[in-house]
Amino acid sequence: xxxxxxxxxxxxxxxxxxxxxxxxxxxxxxxxxxxxxxxxxxxxxxxxxxxxxxxxxxxxxxxxxxxxxxxxxxxxxxxxxxxxxxxxxxxxxxxxxxxxxxxxxxxxxxxxxxxxxxxxxxxxxxxxxxxxxxxxxxxxxxxxxxxxxxxxxxxxxxxxxxxxxxxxxxxxxxxxxxxxxxxxxxxxxxxxxxxxxxxxxxxxxxxxxxxxxxxxxxxxxxxxxxxxxxxxxxxxxxxxxxxxxxxxxxxxxxxxxxxxxxxxxxxxxxxxxxxxxxxxxxxxxxxxxxxxxxxxxxxxxxxxxxxxxxxxxxxxxxxxxxxxxxxxxxxxxxxxxxxxxxxxxxxxxxxxxxxxxxxxxxxxxxxxxxxxxxxxxxxxxxxxxxxxxxxxxxxxxxxxxxxxxxxxxxxxxx
Numbered sequence: 058x059x060x061x062x063x064x065x066x067x068x069x070x071x072x073x074x075x076x077x078x079x080x081x082x083x084x085x086x087x088x089x090x091x092x093x094x095x096x097x098x099x100x101x102x103x104x105x106x107x108x109x110x111x112x113x114x115x116x117x118x119x120x121x122x123x124x125x126x127x128x129x130x131x132x133x134x135x136x137x138x139x140x141x142x143x144x145x146x147x148x149x150x151x152x153x154x155x156x157x158x159x160x161x162x163x164x165x166x167x168x169x170x171x172x173x174x175x176x177x178x179x180x181x182x183x184x185x186x187x188x189x190x191x192x193x194x195x196x197x198x199x200x201x202x203x204x205x206x207x208x209x210x211x212x213x214x215x216x217x218x219x220x221x222x223x224x225x226x227x228x229x230x231x232x233x234x235x236x237x238x239x240x241x242x243x244x245x246x247x248x249x250x251x252x253x254x255x256x257x258x259x260x261x262x263x264x265x266x267x268x269x270x271x272x273x274x275x276x277x278x279x280x281x282x283x284x285x286x287x288x289x290x291x292x293x294x295x296x297x298x299x300x301x302x303x304x305x306x307x308x309x310x311x312x313x314x315x316x317x318x319x320x321x322x323x324x325x326x327x328x329x330x331x332x333x334x335x336x337x338x339x340x341x342x343x344x345x346x347x348x349x350x351x352x353x354x355x356x357x358x359x360x361x362x363x364x365x366x367x368x369x370x371x372x373x374x375x376x377x378x379x380x381x382x383x384x385x386x387x388x389x390x391x392x393x394x395x396x397x398x399x400x401x402x403x404x405x406x407x408x409x410x411x412x413x414x415x416x417x418x419x420x421x422x423x424x425x426x427x428x429x430x431x432x433x434x435x436x437x438x439x440x441x442x443x444x445x446x447x448x449x450x451x452x453x454x455x456x457x458x459x460x461x462x463x464x465x466x467x468x469x470x471x
Contacts (some may be wrong), residue, residue: 058086058158058469063110065139067120067316068288069381070163073095073185073262075160076286078331079103080456081463084471089153091168092145099288108153110146114423120316128200133227138348139165140231145236146399147171154178158193159467162255163213164189167232170252174241179466182255186380187268189253190261190278194271198407200399200419221246222346235317250275258466260459264449267387267408279462282455283384287363294366299340301357307372308337308357309431310364313347314377320347323396327375328356330427334435339367364389365452373434378402380419387414390447392437394430396423414443 060081064074067411071092089106093116100107118168119138122376123324124130143395146168154176161181162169173180176191184190188197193213196206204216233243244251253259254276261268261280270278294302302308311327313320324340324347331338332353340348340358364382368374376382378395383405386393393415395406406417423430437443464471 058464058467059156060086060088060159060161060463060467061087061153061157062090062161062171063146063169064090064092064163065110065165066163067314067379068096069314069316069379070165070185072099072286072288073284073381074161074163074183075099075103075105075288076284076452076456077262077459077463078105078184079286080460084460091150108149110149111142112133117318118324121318123319126317126319126398128399132224135165136224136227139167140228140235143167143171143231143235144238158469159463161463164252167252170255171232171236171239171241173256174236175239179257179468181258181260183260183465184252184253184263186405187261187263187408188401188403189248190268190271190274191249191253192271192273193217194273197271197401199401200403202399217249221249224248227330237261258462260462262455262459263384264455266412266446266449281458281462283381283388283450283452284456284459285365285381285384285388285450285452286456287365294362298357298359298362298367302367302370305337307370308339309373309375310339310341310368310371311375312341312377312382313383314379315343315361317342317377317398318344318347320344323420324348326424326427327420327431330431331356333428334431336431339371341367344462372438373431375423375431375434377420378405380405383409383415386448387412387446388450388452390444392433392434392440392443394418394423396420396430412442412446413440 062074062078064071078090082088090100091108091110093111094109095116097107109406125134150168157178159179160169164184204212228247259278262284264282265280265284313323337355341362343360364385373392375394376385378397395417397403397406397417398420409415
């Protein structure tokens, strides 16, 4: 079976698709993954064919733009980056469609979605977090959401309608220009149906206890669980980090994610809080400007560390709230504090709160009083309900479930 995967976004957005692709390749399938240049080594080390879709400079330039984290301008920037390169992405993928049995795309994989409207090749659209699956029963918790679950239906529908008008103004002109060149009808309310649900299969790469299915989801969604994958950068910990962990009590792990390049105040607040509370900590950030080399032996800075190996040896996690990081924290059975800024982060934090395994607060609140936030986190450490959900996560099983569904969509019989 020949599989084409389009995965756009940060490491947290891309690694799960590399993991699912690796599982498919281990089953004997031919897998090609289209992703940004920064992930080439991760893709090839997983045994997959890599096709560059966006160069490293463009990736870093977008991540370094502070407007990405603005609650209003950020969404527009991300979508414009997708549609501005849509024609190029389609032209890149289309030659690979010969003999392809199935396509898989992530939430921003618009090129694969357009190609599905041209070619009769099954498409599996896979979402990492439940917030994109629209519902008025369980509204997503976002910084721009002013309606609540208990509001009248008409106010919820009005909010979605206003959101569609704004998003269509950003996406629609370029998207429909590309579609017109291929004799395709224009699409409207792009995030209501077209970009979210595939005509063939839609997957949620999360468990039902994290994102319970809603009766008003437009189409059925196959839930697989979290397909956690640390990438091809080493499965274990570097020896120096392993020795440091063994030399003292479990640390607090702090990360802003791989694509957060404005973390100076965040890490400074975390460092001050750890010093005030006498805590050991591991700060994980690839950006040198976020956090300089620590001056205290109680704090380590790592560019990358596989969370599957690091978090089980920690006592808690402070993060930006990306769903991949959140999943790793749940799997490790540690309490979590999400300092959310934008996108799905606040919604992911709210789901931790629903489960009783963590809580969220705006990034500005954390940077103004990190001590109080971490003290609140410490009160959750060791609670049985925090640790209970770790037994429900099996990344390997979830990757196989996703691979099973992709085979089903392709009509492949093992």
